[in-house]
Amino acid sequence: xxxxxxxxxxxxxxxxxxxxxxxxxxxxxxxxxxxxxxxxxxxxxxxxxxxxxxxxxxxxxxxxxxxxxxxxxxxxxxxxxxxxxxxxxxxxxxxxxxxxxxxxxxxxxxxxxxxxxxxxxxxxxxxxxxxxxxxxxxxxxxxxxxxxxxxxxxxxxxxxxxxxxxxxxxxxxxxxxxxxxxxxxxxxxxxxxxxxxxxxxxxxxxxxxxxxxxxxxxxxxxxxxxxxxxxxxxxxxxxxxxxxxxxxxxxxxxxxxxxxxxxxxxxxxxxxxxxxxxxxxxxxxxxxxxxxxxxxxxxxxxxxxxxxxxxxxxxxxxxxxxxxxxxxxxxxxxxxxxxxxxxxxxxxxxxxxxxxxxxxxxxxxxxxxxxxxxxxxxxxxxxxxxxxxxxxxxxxxxxxxxxxxxxxxxxxxxxxxxxxxxxxxxxxxxxxxxxxxxxxxxxxxxxxxxxxxxxxxxxxxxxxxxxxxxxxxxxxxxxxxxxxxxxxxxxxxxxxxxxxxxxxxxxxxxxxxxxxxxxxxxxxxxxxxxxxxxxxxxxxxxxxxxxxxxxxxxxxxxxxxxxxxxxxxxxxxxxxxxxxxxxxxxxxxxxxxxxxxxxxxxxxxxxxxxxxxxxxxxxxxxxxxxxxxxxxxxxxxxxxxxxxxxxxxxxxxxxxxxxxxxxxxxxxxxxxxxxxxxxxxxxxxxxxxxxxxxxxxxxxxxxxxxxxxxxxxxxxxxxxxxxxxxxxxxxxxxxxxxxxxxxxxxxxxxxxxxx
Numbered sequence: 001x002x003x004x005x006x007x008x009x010x011x012x013x014x015x016x017x018x019x020x021x022x023x024x025x026x027x028x029x030x031x032x033x034x035x036x037x038x039x040x041x042x043x044x045x046x047x048x049x050x051x052x053x054x055x056x057x058x059x060x061x062x063x064x065x066x067x068x069x070x071x072x073x074x075x076x077x078x079x080x081x082x083x084x085x086x087x088x089x090x091x092x093x094x095x096x097x098x099x100x101x102x103x104x105x106x107x108x109x110x111x112x113x114x115x116x117x118x119x120x121x122x123x124x125x126x127x128x129x130x131x132x133x134x135x136x137x138x139x140x141x142x143x144x145x146x147x148x149x150x151x152x153x154x155x156x157x158x159x160x161x162x163x164x165x166x167x168x169x170x171x172x173x174x175x176x177x178x179x180x181x182x183x184x185x186x187x188x189x190x191x192x193x194x195x196x197x198x199x200x201x202x203x204x205x206x207x208x209x210x211x212x213x214x215x216x217x218x219x220x221x222x223x224x225x226x227x228x229x230x231x232x233x234x235x236x237x238x239x240x241x242x243x244x245x246x247x248x249x250x251x252x253x254x255x256x257x258x259x260x261x262x263x264x265x266x267x268x269x270x271x272x273x274x275x276x277x278x279x280x281x282x283x284x285x286x287x288x289x290x291x292x293x294x295x296x297x298x299x300x301x302x303x304x305x306x307x308x309x310x311x312x313x314x315x316x317x318x319x320x321x322x323x324x325x326x327x328x329x330x331x332x333x334x335x336x337x338x339x340x341x342x343x344x345x346x347x348x349x350x351x352x353x354x355x356x357x358x359x360x361x362x363x364x365x366x367x368x369x370x371x372x373x374x375x376x377x378x379x380x381x382x383x384x385x386x387x388x389x390x391x392x393x394x395x396x397x398x399x400x401x402x403x404x405x406x407x408x409x410x411x412x413x414x415x416x417x418x419x420x421x422x423x424x425x426x427x428x429x430x431x432x433x434x435x436x437x438x439x440x441x442x443x444x445x446x447x448x449x450x451x452x453x454x455x456x457x458x459x460x461x462x463x464x465x466x467x468x469x470x471x472x473x474x475x476x477x478x479x480x481x482x483x484x485x486x487x488x489x490x491x492x493x494x495x496x497x498x499x500x501x502x503x504x505x506x507x508x509x510x511x512x513x514x515x516x517x518x519x520x521x522x523x524x525x526x527x528x529x530x531x532x533x534x535x536x537x538x539x540x541x542x543x544x545x546x547x548x549x550x551x552x553x554x555x556x557x558x559x560x561x562x563x564x565x566x567x568x569x570x571x572x573x574x575x576x577x578x579x580x581x582x583x584x585x586x587x588x589x590x591x592x593x594x595x596x597x598x599x600x601x602x603x604x605x606x607x608x609x610x611x612x613x614x615x616x617x618x619x620x621x622x623x624x625x626x627x628x629x630x631x632x633x634x635x636x637x638x639x640x641x642x643x644x645x646x647x648x649x650x651x652x653x654x655x656x657x658x659x660x661x662x663x664x665x666x667x668x669x670x671x672x673x674x675x676x677x678x679x680x681x682x683x684x685x686x687x688x689x690x691x692x693x694x695x696x697x698x699x700x701x702x703x704x705x706x707x708x709x710x711x712x713x714x715x716x717x718x719x720x721x722x723x724x725x726x727x728x729x730x731x732x733x734x735x736x737x738x739x740x741x742x743x744x745x746x747x748x749x750x751x752x753x754x755x
């Protein structure tokens with residue numbers, strides 16, 4: 001009995017001791033982990049690098065996080081099984097069998113440490129590594145190790161293995177500032193995860209051990225050795241086909257690291273993306289953007305011997321104002337200004353502002369495409385003295401139609417028209433209303449040279465101004481990030497815009513200055529205008545169809561001149577190829593003629609009507625209320641030469657006159673000066689509401705009906721033929737009538753009273 005009692009007592013003591021040992025162990029294994037917090041970085045999903053998308057949702061540019069890294073978290077079912085197996089083989093072969101701490105690996109590491117007196121092998125599990133990479137940087141030591149072990153245990157008790165593995169693979173550093181397996185695959189192989197080979201999976205799985213030392217871009221041999229080590233471990237722990245493993249070991253390392261140059265690299269500098277958290281859609285069309293960047297590279301390379309190194313392109317979708325493509329420079333990596341945005345740098349636009357001068361002439365000076373303008377030596381007074389401007393080819397052509405003056409980009413008629421408009425202020429105001437922001441507040445600084453492009457403009461703003469012509473006078477702001485509303489406003493009349501557009505699309509009219517078959521001629525109708533700044537510093541080519549407007553600048557950011565390249569030779573080929581690319585998948589159309597415009601037949605030497613069957617007749621357009629007068633025998637000499645008045649005498653006798661076979665000078669025929677017949681200066685008008693016809697309407701009378709340009713800042717003037725209708729209101733008013741032939745301005749004072 002005594003022996004039996006002692007035996008029972010002994011077992012009780014053993015049980016008690018076992019319980020005393022087991023309880024703390026169990027508490028330490030299952031309860032103590034809940035005493036430590038999980039890293040804050042694990043409590044929320046890792047933030048993806050912001051991605052800029054094109055209009056179709058395709059990624060254009062992966063931006064960096066604040067630490068300059070890039071990441072793209074993915075779900076576990078998007079990660080191939082080979083990659084998971086390789087990662088487990090490389091980092092934690094008993095991942096699915098331990099509870100967060102691998103006791104065997106820990107004992108082995110401790111043994112090696114005691115034997116070698118240094119760390120030989122690690123014992124951290126994938127779960128422990130996940131805790132480490134999700135925690136703020138901390139000094140490595142025993143306490144840090146204990147925390148990571150306890151946090152790993154807690155994670156194993158609250159998360160599934162799949163959750164742990166997903167979080168781990170999305171947070172691992174794979175080198176080259178690429179965080180997460182998806183971003184690593186994109187950077188090293190430019191592949192989606194599903195397309196990775198077994199060898200590529202093994203390579204990526206081996207990188208986190210030492211991303212810098214094993215960087216496959218700089219150290220391909222080291223990376224290959226590590227890859228084969230991972231494959232060997234995979235052969236030991238898994239049930240894998242030996243032949244497949246052998247093929248993976250033999251597979252050559254073929255990297256396709258992302259090039260530094262990305263499409264639209266300028267996008268990363270846009271202020272609108274500073275607060276982007278994940279994705280933001282742009283209006284750009286990525287395939288179009290890539291194609292235009294290639295076109296710019298090819299065309300600038302072709303003209304490198306002419307000292308052309310940079311170019312910029314803007315494409316606007318006319319109906320919406322959306323920017324479909326924007327090429328900032330030919331080479332973003334060029335140390336000589338390649339990272340400047342050529343679409344935003346103000347440069348001299350050359351002749352590309354002339355269409356807006358003639359648009360004002362149509363709307364304010366009552367010009368029409370057949371109006372005769374004098375292309376003759378014309379001195380203009382400037383702050384520096386008298387200036388005698390010349391055309392591009394240093395010739396003068398005598399009487400030319402407005403259509404020919406604009407189509408052939410003549411300088412002198414444009415300057416004369418701006419002078420007739422009263423100087424640069426009207427053009428300055430129009431350009432500002434079109435969104436040009438670089439002109440400054442004082443229009444007199446530029447003088448009449450504004451129409452020739454002596455004021456800097458931005459390509460983006462000028463392209464959008466041309467898009468307003470394409471919208472027949474409706475202005476929209478250019479849009480890069482889709483907007484809910486882009487309100488339009490009418491800047492000029494549809495009929496005026498159509499007439500300018502028709503001239504810019506007239507290949508026959510521009511043929512004397514621009515040889516047919518060049519870059520301005522396309523297989524479909526297109527309005528186009530070129531520009532070249534003085535000394536060949538800047539080339540421009542802008543144009544549009546109803547669907548798209550394209551603007552091109554070509555030159556050098558450091559203002560070095562090109563070697564004799566005009567806009568048609570420098571920017572023109574880029575414009576031509578861009579338009580062909582745009583309409584490759586979009587059938588081109590053309591504008592419907594606005595109501596009120598009619599076809600006429602005129603003599604281009606006089607601007608007067610001729611029968612359509614006449615020998616010199618040329619078809620053109622005119623507003624129905626501005627039909628020019630018919631030609632008479634008094635307009636010609638006995639040989640059929642058109643007679644010129646004495647204002648052309650100096651030109652007619654000069655070396656510039658190559659038109660003796662079609663023109664003749666009538667020296668006795670002085671240009672008739674404008675005379676105001678009615679109203680008289682200082683006249684007083686009484687408004688009587690009882691007069692049925694309305695005494696508040698005044699129709700002026702001149703000796704040259706339909707010639708004068710009438711203006712008043714206080715009275716409404718309604719266009720009509722042959723003279724406008726002036727709507728009278730009580731008060732004292734100033735009325736001006738400008739003679740477009742001489743530039744003489746007649747000022748009249750009117751007093752209007754009510755009865």
